Amino acid sequence: MEKTLSIIKPDAVAKNVIGKIIDRFESNGLRICAMKKIQLTQENAENFYDIHRERPFFGELVSFMTSGPVVVMAIEGENAVLKNRDLMGATNPKEAEAGTIRADFADSIDANAVHGSDSLENAKTEIGIFFTDSELL
Ligand code: ATP
Ligand code: MG
Secondary structure, three states: OEEEEEEEOHHHHHOOOHHHHHHHHHOOOOEEEEEEEEOOOHHHHHHHOHHHOOOOOHHHHHHHHOOOOEEEEEEEEOOHHHHHHHHHOOOOHHHOOOOOHHHHHOOOOOOOOEEEOOOHHHHHHHHHHHOOHHHOO
């Protein structure tokens, strides 16, 4: 069993498809351990995406992630990290496989509906940014 972090990004929250995205997880053997809807501050978003700080799109990424509320979730299941990435589809929705969350709900490489941790190690760190151990149920 693994836990991973999922974020429903501001574009998908604004589209009112939180439930449809959560259904993809629950229908594919992933269980929600913790969940909250929050507004990220600039500092939150910069710290969360620290690994991308030097990338040319960092400013846009931070301004997009703070443009409206997000839903952060810790989700659990067998091979949860990889399974979540498979369900999400490619970063650029134009390249995402049919039936993936990004193919169905994302508009662009910036507004790409969801975030998912990309390794078990990063998942632990990212879950710890948003949730205490006692909140993971
Ligand atoms: P995420 O980390 O959000 O789950 P990802 O792991 O698929 O997405 P990363 O390479 O970690 O992709 O990039 C983080 C985010 O930065 C992407 O989700 C996307 O919104 C944005 N991004 C990545 N590459 C580009 C790019 N070339 N131009 C604009 N934005 C980009
Ligand atoms: Mg990433």
